[in-house]
Amino acid sequence: MGSITANPFQDIPEARTEPIFLLVYTRQMKGKHMYFPVYWRIVSTQTLGASGGCHAGAVLLRDHYEPWKRSGKPEIFIPDDTWCKFPILTSSVVPCSDQLPVNHPFLFKSAGIKPTIIPYFNHKTNSFDFEAFTATLRELPAQSVILIQSNAQNPTGSDPSPQQWRELATIFSQRGHLAFFDAAYPGFASGDIDTDLQGVRFERVGLLSVLTANEDTAKKLEVQMKLLARAESGAPPDFGSKIVETVLSDEALKAQWREEVRDMANRLKQRRLRLREGLEKLETPGNWNHITEQNGMFSYIGLSVEQVTLLRDEYHVYLQDSSRISIAGLNNFNIDYVARSISAVVKATTK
Template sequence: MSYFDTVSLAPADPILSLTEAFKADKNPEKINLSVGVFVDQSGVTPILETVKEAERRILEASTSKSYLPMTGTPAYASLTQKLCFGEEIAESLQGKVTSLQTPGGTGALRVAADFIAKNTSAQTIWLSNPTWANHKGIFGAPGLKLGTYDYFDSANLSLDYDAFLKSLESIPAGDVVVLHGCCHNPTGVDLTPEQWEDVAKIAAAKKWIPLVDFAYQGFGDGIVEDAAAARIVAKAGLPAFVCQSFSKNLGLYQDRVGALHVITDDASNLANVVSQLKISVRVNYSNPPAHGGAIVTTILSDEKLTEQWHAELKAMRDRIASVRTQFVDALKAAGVEKDFTFLTQQKGMFSFTGLGKEQATALREEHSVYIVDSGRINVAGITDSNIDRVVAAIKAVL
């Protein structure tokens, strides 16, 4: 009998397993609309010119590969705070906020989950219905109880705002509510700044804790506009967690660079919070990888590079918006009876198409077009060279 005979086969990841199936597909015209990466018009995930320049500077200036501190560098913390909250709010938070450099946004979420489980009175972590598939695994791993709040109206493919507010009103004090800062994954349906103000008021009144998952800054309406959730929550004086990622907006997917910002409502608690966060880091990955953080620091500390990055980010954002319009027009021109104009109102890379699991399966098995069973697609995966095939396949399964 083998020592590992008691190990059962784990269920496949609902998104990453599709990437494996896509790679194994022999169809030369296969299309992957499931994985969450930006691609340009040629279907390539580009390295930004600002990133290349930052890496050149880092290579020339590097003198050591020694460990970083557990929380990362002070420069990284300061610059990412300013990007996330804006300079004025970031300044007002000094003494009440701590920021950790983490291995991607996922690393930030996991450190937050461990900290919440071990150090707070939270009974339940509340996730939007639907939410990013990995949220359940991340927050469930340290033993936290999971709940869901109403968010998406699947019949009308839009925000169910009344049900959403009603759900938030019912969440107990001390619990943590995971909010998508912008470009909601998987629906692409976002809140307005005015609606975020409502959320902050409810959080303050009901005394539950916001955790803003902020993975797509700049992919929705702009760097400042997309930061409304984080900035409104911070300005309201609420204790909060913000998990920031640079995978998408700087194209640093494989460099795994993110940040966890923890805002306390009492400066006297900050030192204790930092000490416990360090323990979570130490037993997890000990200290963050340096290279991605150095890229972010180099770009954000140089005015010209920052300006150039803003332009590159706008080009990515404009491409996504353009694809949405082209896609809707192409579906209509192909004679698809279903009205897909809602896609132009959604933001970011992802959208709910309204397609069901049976149709998603048919797209994969009969047309080699890979989408998630929920009907979520990565709009950025559509290019001039594959849009006709995508449209034809959707028309066929409908």
């Protein structure tokens, strides 16, 4: 079992080994109880944001992941509902076509890696399809690479439960799979960064990081990551990393930051609850529990393309055709109108 993680706090080109930055950030991702020998086995580099982290990780795997080098066929398995991708309603593994919308699939394809989608979201229950996902993981070839978002999954808002994360970690270990984590929203789901990073910590990773078998391998990989960072971005500014160092190295600032993340997550939960209660108060047909069961800034609310189009044309409420809504875009001035509009559309299209 292995893993690699891309995270948004990444801005400098060279593999960063200074004790202050790497230790505070690795402990942030791995947890305060990370034992010291692991620190020397983690190799990290900073990139231009989370997208840069994903691309750098993709290139690193393409050039150095031994199973891919042996087969000559680099392939990554991506959930069927992922970052800025319209849903493909399927229960099986399907190759990504050239017409597939951007971001995760396009990012890996641009690095010369074949993206293949696997089931993740159940559109009938509007929730994470744990059974289909785990069944697929067990059927994939050993040592496959699977992309997973750590929490507040974009666009569905549906994450594995703590127990499901444990079971996923077991399957990854048994099959020798490599987990490629996109950890863009720690703290956005539960309000607690440690809780949201449980899935990542089961895999022992941090930053855009690779956990190696020993320190000697880590030193060799560090050389390759420095070369990769130079090719990826040249010399981007390190201002962002200085902010991270400053905040995570100061207990008072770190506590303030965690509290602010918790407040933000709680506001998102309150908006979800208010939208759900508004729809239920209006006696909108259907079950709307999934709105509060999902997490983070986005939600699949379960509307059809016809309903989304009507909502857009008649009420000027804009959702993606997949019915993804931005919970962060709701506020005290528009949330009641959004609820009334959704209710009217659902009632008008329900037979």
